[in-house]
Amino acid sequence: MGSRTTFMQSLGILAVLSAVYLLLVFIVPNQYYQLMLTLVAIWAVMGISWNVLSGYSGLVSFGHAAFFGLGAYTVALGLLHFNLSPWIGLPLAGLVGAVAGIIVGLPTFRLRGHYFALAMLAYPLALLYVFEWLGYQEVALPMNRENPAAYMQFSDGRIYSVIALVLLVIAVLVSRWIETTRFGMALLAIKQNELAAEAAGIETRKWKLRAIAISGAIAGAIGGFYAVILIVVTPASVFSMLTSAQALIVALFGGIGTVWGPVIGAAILIPLSETLHAELGNILPGIQGVVFGTAIVLVILLAPEGIFWKIRDLITRSDRDGRSGEAPVATALVDAGELLERPEAMAGKTVLEVKGLSKSFGGLKAVQDVSFKVPEGAVIGIIGPNGAGKTTLFNMLNGFHTPSSGEVIFEGENLVGLQPSGVCKRGIGRTFQVARPFARLSVLDNVLVGAYVRADDDATALRHAREALALVGMEKDAERTAGGLPSKEQRLMELARALAGKPKILLLDEILAGLGSSEINEVIVVLRKLTESGITILIIEHTMQAMLRLADHFIVLDHGALLGEGKPRNIMRDPKVIEAYLGRRWRERA
Amino acid sequence: MSDGLILLENFLQALAAGLMVGCLYGLMCTGLGMIFGIMRVINFAQGDLMMLGMYAAWYLFTGFGILAFLGPYVGPVAAAIVAGPLLFIVGYFLHQFLISRVTGVSVAASDNQGHYAQLILTLGIALILQNGGLILFGSEPVSIRTPMSSSAWEIGPMVGEWVSVFLNKARLVGAIVSVLVALGLYVFVNRTRLGKALRASADNVEAAQYMGINVDRAHRIAFGLGTAITAIAGGLVATYYPFQPYVGIEFVIVMYAGVVLGGLGSIVGAFWGGMTIGLVQQLSTLVLPIQLQNTAIFAVFLLVVFFRPQGLFGKSVERV
Known part of the structure; x- marks a missing residue:
């Protein structure tokens, strides 16, 4: 926002990125790499979802798995029990995510700082046990043989990548729209100083609720899509701590508070951890988590706001050095020493x-x-x-x-x-x-x-x-x-x-x-x-x-x-x- | 046996279990309370450090069997106690090399940034420990099996030949050791010079510095001590509870619930907070399905943060 890149400019960047992504999808040799590309897009979207709430408003959420998991179960159970096509299930999952966001936000926004983060941690973990108790330890999405396309089932993995890309583009546009309007300004003001923001006329509660609703909607929809990709949904795979952490980590690694952060973070971390998992997963089963953990530790120590800002600061520093020789602001030497006498003032x-x-x-x-x-x-x-x-x-x-x-x-x-x-x-x-x-x-x-x-x-x-x-x-x-x-x-x-x-x-x-x-x-x-x-x-x-x-x-x-x-x-x-x-x-x- | 007596027996059984588990949770919370209370650092890795403590005790008694010669009764307890100093070293250096970069005087100026960085850094450490643990220890659940794990002392029958309460030996021994360790910590913090230095550093970093206290060192020791205490609790839990490298996340919520319940900054409060959580968890099984007992903890935790963020037992009010 500081750079005032216009909405049109970001459309240009987005078009180029999409073209590169599509090119990759069609030249990579096999299904495995297509799946990896799909996962990059999924986690970029999840990172954007986290960023919309936590990156912009500064309220750190450790519980985005709650929205993600609810979305995944909406699609899976909708298909299983009501024969609901994921094409309808995805928007529905978004709606469920938005409603969940508001339900979570209403009480939780009373808390700040540590307490907000801890409370958010509790929601997905509580849901995890609830879904296990409900008997949904493992929900498989049934195959539809007559009309697979109507149920978002394709044998060609590239189609999934394209759908993931479409979802990513939507998420980027929504996020970018927030950044460039008063919505983003309001969230940023809340992040800097909530009281000052409120005093400046910003209805902080309203904006925070909007942010968590949009964030929840994005997470819910992409969670639903994740269910389609994985075919089997378990509470541990969608409500786990690692899901929330991964959303936060891609955003933070790439750059907090900017839409490009999660995209950069996902593009680097997902292929890295997936490749390590594929190469070493048998001997080192937790290698993905170690990679994410190490990534986040290094980022906090070396570039606390993420790669995007680090690079941007490096670029703008030379710029700033040039300007530092500026002449001092002329001091107004008006004599303000007189006592005030305004008899009519009262x-x-x-x-x-x-x-x-x-x-x-x-x-x-x-x-x-x-x-x-x-x-x-x-x-x-x-x-x-x-x-x-x-x-x-x-x-x-x-x-x-x-x-x-x-x-x-x-x-x-x-x-x-x-x-x-x-x-x-x-x-x-x-x-x-x-x-x-x-x-x-x-x-x-x-x-x-x-x-x-x-x-x-x-x-x-x-x-x-x-x-x-x-x-x-x-x-x-x-x-x-x-x-x-x-x-x-x-x-x-x-x-x-x-x-x-x-x-x-x-x-x-x-x-x-x-x-x-x-x-x-x-x-x-x-x-x-x-x-x-x-x-x-x-x-x-x-x-x-x-x-x-x-x-x-x-x-x-x-x-x-x-x-x-x-x-x-x-x-x-x-x-x-x-x-x-x-x-x-x-x-x-x- | 009449329905009323069954109900009474179930209640007493849950109460006894709650009190025993509560002592263990209380000790865990005391460890976290040291770290949270003295340094105001949210340590997400506390549960995973506890997991390390559990494995340390397991290797000492079962894996490498170094302490097996002490027999099935003393051995597990000794293993849990020895896990303490081992994890003290881990915590001490963890603080020196990582945590201190985002805490203390260096970040005091950057108001909110410090907390934020601490949350994320410890989350990263938690992920490394969990998954590193998976690589090192494997995903198969283990536990420190002893004759105590599966035997109990019977209290009763209390009404005629009915109403007996069974106390699992491993849990009861664990509970007693927990209370002793917690008392020891209490005496240390309140009576010794070093303990006073720790409390002074908690109260007012600047004033403590002027009094010649090395605050950085005090923080390192507090972090190590907090880690060690939680590790001992973990080692004791391991005598009756099977665990795997991801066990930490189950307990981190228990610990934070207890610490917040007890009031931030109060070490005694943290113990009672943990006790309350243990009681809630066990008594909830009377009315809720067993899978939901942890959900009951989350519910209590959320209610506490919403309505009494200063804690039930705490006096210090701090809303960030």
Whole structure:
């Protein structure tokens, strides 16, 4: 996606690969090699299935055998009990896989990291025992002698290879479609930082469910085809750990998060392990597993993201070296030191009203009964010592936390109970204390992730993203890779990502943290420009000098409660506030 | 004998089996708990390392018969215990040469990447061990057969001449040894200097480093120790359970279920977690067909991760 290869270009690559594959199918000397080619395609498809969920979204699945096995049994049992032709059985297996994906996904997506991976491991193993218990230890697909072709039975192995190729092409196109649309963007954002994605308006749960449904469908269909090829289905051959592992390994070996990864991985590993199995299988029965295991160990140690990315990084490195001599971005030497005086700023109509908001975690009252109003176009500074509940307040405003009590009224609607993506859709954007760039993507793509929430099509989203970059003065950095940006640019890029969703209110959580004083000035200049354009801003900041230059109004929190609010100048003189937060030094200065 | 008494006898029999198997599972889980708890590394190869432990015990007692002179009662137990140090060496070097590349201080900066790499690396090691085991040991199931495997002590009859509970000797001896080993580990971790260093490294890597603890070495030892403990449990299981090189996958789920149930990071919790899994597995046979007893474990495991990811016994809450 980073390279922005268009869909048409990948069609070209696909056509060439298909031609080579067909050529191989028709020149290889015997059935054995045809079967191997078929298996390459099958495992490439299975790898793509794994990649659609785990490669793109980062949720590692050790349980893809569940979908594969259900597909295989759908075709086998359909043919055995209902005389259902695999031509119908394959799409049906895909459907079964998709449904299984959703059923698995609904509860399992509540888990993250280790727990998700472990839970996924349990599904195929549980199914394995269930199918054994049901008495399906060995299901043979019955031969049909009158009309074999109608039952996907051919004596010429090349036809199977061609069918496998067709399935592979479909899988590549689906996967490529995901990569190049907002679907892929959403999954990638989830992979990088699920909370940030949700806050940028991406309905993470919905996209994850779609991904696992598509992934399950692909795995189910190819599992069904595998049953046709093997003729005999056993629980151990389709639900085993090795099936899940093989899907993961071809994808990871070739390159994670790109459609070509599984294809490369399968093209190298399957022939290698099959050949070893054929040559040495009698003396070394587990040689396939050893090859896969070794492959995966080596990849993790030497090229953790797979061959595709390793080679791509090697190619682009020379490119990057050429660009490193670039002139430093001209520092804006605008004087941002003046105190802000915008007497009319607090006179606008109320756009956001917080009423009696509280949040406790167990016995800890993080925020207690906080109420305030935010007028349109104002800049509200939220200050208070560490642990005062500032970020918790933000987390309630944008939907990360559900308040224990209280209301958040935005344009007449109570936002309490909405998902973060829903809050974002209504026009509240935010940035985070810790900047989280999507490192491999370009700056423009990073911002684009935030643009989809208010754009109906890709073109509008792209326009919004460019406008947002212009607002923060980063148009010329659009094509740079986000991972290499200095921290100020990362902050501005995050700001642009929030702006791309066209928010009415921006929540900025310590956007100046970790910046030097000249960089702070530059960001302040950008923020002031934003306020002039009419955006309402709530900002948490520890740098008091900067706050005084930005905010029209201060809200002071201490121990989760509202300690006071008012004009920054007055707040700075309020002895209560000084004592609670600012300390003696500030009192002396005041 | 009335239906009620049959039911009672079946229940008591399943309960006794559950408690005995539970002790063995508890020990296995304690081994994994050391690794998961101290290093936060998901080790998929734990079941396969256990498989190595089972074969080590088998070769010591049956295959090469080095320990056969100890007789059919002491010999198998001694073989299981000796498998511990052997697998300690395996675990120690496995960590030094492979696992340490994707754990510890070196990957701390790359937030999620570390976990991801660990999962996959240990999966690769698991595949190599399973299939390498197939090459080395063959696919024929073996077990450490002794007179104990097929004899039992009878408790009862408890009601008149009815209701007897039979305790398989191999299982009971295994259970007792498991409890002793687990107690020994507990004392080691809580009372000795090295044990304290291990716990400190688990608590806070940086602080431990400042206190002069060699965290890398502590991790290697913890990994070796965790491997050794699980291997001993495996050696004990081998006295009543036939196994082959793929046996690890059956137990890896048992172990993770137990560790998660016990609460991550709690070694004592891991033992109780394993015990619970043993009870669930055996008691489920009262209501479920025997083929589905492992499915019952998966069901319990899934329920626990969904509803109490901090574990039933654990206090440390960590949701990634």
